[in-house]
Every structure is written in structure tokens, then in C-alpha cells.
Amino acid sequence: MTLNLNHSPEVNELVQRTDTFIRDVVIKAEEATKSVLNGAKGEAVRFELQQAAKDAGVFAPHVGVEYGGKGLDMCARAPVFEAAGYSLLGPLALNIAAPDEGNMHMLERIASEEQQEKYLKPLAAGEIRSCFAMTEPAPGAGSDPGALRTTAEKVAGGWRINGRKWFITGADGAAYAICMARTSGEPGGRGGATMFLVDADNPGMSITRHIETLDETLYGGHCEIDFSNCEVPDSAVLGEVDRGFEYAQVRLGPARMTHCMRWLGIAKRAQDIALSRVNERQVFGSRLADLGMAQKMIADNEIDIAAARALILHACWELDQEIAGTSSVSIAKTFVAEAVWRVVDNSLQLCGSLGVSGDILLSRFLREVRPFRIYDGPSETHRWAIAKRAAKAARQGGES
Numbered sequence: 001m002t003l004n005l006n007h008s009p010e011v012n013e014l015v016q017r018t019d020t021f022i023r024d025v026v027i028k029a030e031e032a033t034k035s036v037l038n039g040a041k042g043e044a045v046r047f048e049l050q051q052a053a054k055d056a057g058v059f060a061p062h063v064g065v066e067y068g069g070k071g072l073d074m075c076a077r078a079p080v081f082e083a084a085g086y087s088l089l090g091p092l093a094l095n096i097a098a099p100d101e102g103n104m105h106m107l108e109r110i111a112s113e114e115q116q117e118k119y120l121k122p123l124a125a126g127e128i129r130s131c132f133a134m135t136e137p138a139p140g141a142g143s144d145p146g147a148l149r150t151t152a153e154k155v156a157g158g159w160r161i162n163g164r165k166w167f168i169t170g171a172d173g174a175a176y177a178i179c180m181a182r183t184s185g186e187p188g189g190r191g192g193a194t195m196f197l198v199d200a201d202n203p204g205m206s207i208t209r210h211i212e213t214l215d216e217t218l219y220g221g222h223c224e225i226d227f228s229n230c231e232v233p234d235s236a237v238l239g240e241v242d243r244g245f246e247y248a249q250v251r252l253g254p255a256r257m258t259h260c261m262r263w264l265g266i267a268k269r270a271q272d273i274a275l276s277r278v279n280e281r282q283v284f285g286s287r288l289a290d291l292g293m294a295q296k297m298i299a300d301n302e303i304d305i306a307a308a309r310a311l312i313l314h315a316c317w318e319l320d321q322e323i324a325g326t327s328s329v330s331i332a333k334t335f336v337a338e339a340v341w342r343v344v345d346n347s348l349q350l351c352g353s354l355g356v357s358g359d360i361l362l363s364r365f366l367r368e369v370r371p372f373r374i375y376d377g378p379s380e381t382h383r384w385a386i387a388k389r390a391a392k393a394a395r396q397g398g399e400s
């Protein structure tokens, strides 16, 4: 099977429709809300935008048709998610924002029929939100998931979870958390982890604080969560006991790529803002667009955007073909996270003082994209994995 970079006419039409929806509907809401949605008012805007996305036929395109979506594979998601990502509110409007989109992907593949009915169906419909709770404060799980310290101990009829999680995006207002807890082995020795579906009204789970961060858009904030003698029934186990690390990969590979797609949309928007500015701004008797050093930044942005798109598609193609054990997701994630930062930074530079002002969105975009070099695996963790795989392949005389 060879890699085909063309999309079907149906996908191209959906991209077009998404693009029109974002420009005509979502960008207006963006101006009114400054892209930050909080509390009941935020929930009202979310429902309104999602209803508009349903009306426009662009809602939740990634989930299966039985859940109201279009069952797009990873390659088809790439241009659609990029088009949605053109606005900070676009992914929320289409119900393809993190962490819900990644959770839907995993629930579709791993959850039982009963769990899909209770947790996936309303999530896919936008009736509820969810969160994914893996990371812990040091010395717990972070870039090294094997350091996992939250435990789940077997009790009669269920499990008792104890531990602390932090940076859990979307936790405030989520109807449930997917919590990763250790069910065998010791921290640092890998062992086994299990994923649990924990309802928000469980008295053993509480949000202890909102963490203040550089970024503001991801809905529901980034929270610290305490699991204290949190009892869940056996039916709360997602998939099989002790297979949580494996399931995390089912979620994380595609979730890393969908994050890349959405942030590539923001990079494209930043470049469009800069292009409009350099074409109108006159300095030293010429248009900024005609000056060599400005042209270098414009060209570098085009190169980064094109390369990011190609790397995403390559990794998505491998995910669709279920080709395992390659570096394509790590390569794409590392490159795109750094490329979108460069594109937004160059765009801001091209706009001068206007770029750092709150009058246009570039300074905001810069704050939003910076954490992407840390979550979904920091660049250094991915480079480490890429290098190890390349060196091993060379030792074995194969390709990485």
C-alpha cells in the first residue's frame, strides 16, 4: 500500500464546509468571547456553537455514524481538523477538542457496549464533557508514565483508587474522568495500570484547584484532582485490568496527531494575519512584503506549514494502516509542536508592536501553542525515543 496524499471529494467538500462555518459563525463568537469560555455563560456558548455546527453538518465528524459522526479515518481528519483549528473555538464547536475527542476515540475502540451507551453516546452528542487523568505531580507519572503512583486496589465488587493527578484538562464541569491507576508493580518498574471511568459525583474524587497556566482556551481549565478512597464498581474498568499502558497508546498516538492538526490551523491563521499586515504596511519606502528579511520569515512559515501538513499525513497514514513500531508519530509531533511556535512567533514579529498587543490574536496564539511542546510528550522525550529507535535499527541493519 502506498501513501496517497489526495483526499476524497467527500472529504474535500467537508473541509470546505468546515472552513465556511469557521469563518462565518465561529470567528464572530471568538470576537465576542475572546475565546475564553467559563461557567454557565461558557456552557451556553458551547451549546450554541455546537448546535450551529450540527446545523451546518460539520459536527463530530470523527466518530462513527452510529454516534452521529462521519467515521473519518486519521488521514481524513487531518484537513478537517486543521480547518476547524483556524479558530481557537473551532474544535469546541465541532466537538473535536481535547480531551473529549481523544476520549471518544479510545471509548469507541475499548469500551464495552454498556460503557459506550453511558459514556460515549452523550459525549459524542456534546451533551456532556469528560477528562483524562494520567499525569501526577512529581515524583509521579509525567513524561515517564511508568512512574505512575496512583493506585487502585481490589475490594469486594470493585476498586478503591487513591492518588493525586494534576494538569487534567477539562476536569471542571466534566461528567466523568478516565483515571489511570496502578493495579500491579511498583512506580518505576512499569507493572500494570488500569483505566477507570469515574463519575464526577463520586464522593472520592474532588477537584482541589485550577492551575494557572500560560494558555487559557482549553475548556474546563487544567485542574488538580484528588482521589481519596474513591470506590468504583467493577463495571468502571475500561477494557481489561493491567492493560492501561497499552490503552494509553491507543489514545495518545491519534490524540497527538489531532492536536497537531488543530494547532496547524492556528499556525495558518497566524500566517494569514501576518500576510495581510505585510501587504499593507509601508516601511522605508516599500511594502514590508517586499523586504528580504520579512520575506524570509514569510517563506519559513510557508515551509513549516507545508512540512507539518506532510508529516501529519504520513503519521496518520501509518496509524490508519495500523503500522506499529515506527517513529512517524513522534517525528510529526515534535516537528509540528515546534513549527507552529515558529510560525506564530514569526507572524508576531512581522506585525511589530501590533503583534504583541491585544488588538490582534497573535500574542494569544503564542501563549496557546507554547505548552504543546510539553504535553502529548515533551519534544525531548520524543527525540529520545526517535534516537533510540534509529540507533537500534542501525545496529540491526534495518530502517527506523
Ligand SMILES: Cc1cc2nc3c(=O)[nH]c(=O)nc-3n(C[C@H](O)[C@H](O)[C@H](O)COP(=O)(O)OP(=O)(O)OC[C@H]3O[C@@H](n4cnc5c(N)ncnc54)[C@H](O)[C@@H]3O)c2cc1C
Residues within 6 Å of the ligand: 099, 132, 133, 134, 135, 136, 141, 142, 143, 144, 166, 167, 168, 169, 170, 213, 215, 222, 371, 374, 375, 376, 377, 378, 379, 380, 381, 384
Ligand atoms: C497545558 C497542559 C495540559 C495538559 N493536559 C493533561 C491532561 O488532560 N491529562 C493528563 O494526564 N496530563 C495532561 N498534561 C500533562 C502532560 O502530559 C505532562 O506535562 C507531560 O507528560 C510532561 O510531564 P511532566 O510535566 O511531569 O514533565 P517531566 O516528566 O517532569 O519532564 C520535564 C522535562 O524533562 C525533559 N525530558 C523528558 N524526557 C526526557 C528525556 N528522555 N531526555 C531528556 N529530557 C527529557 C523535558 O524537557 C520535559 O519537559 C497537560 C500538560 C499541560 C502543560
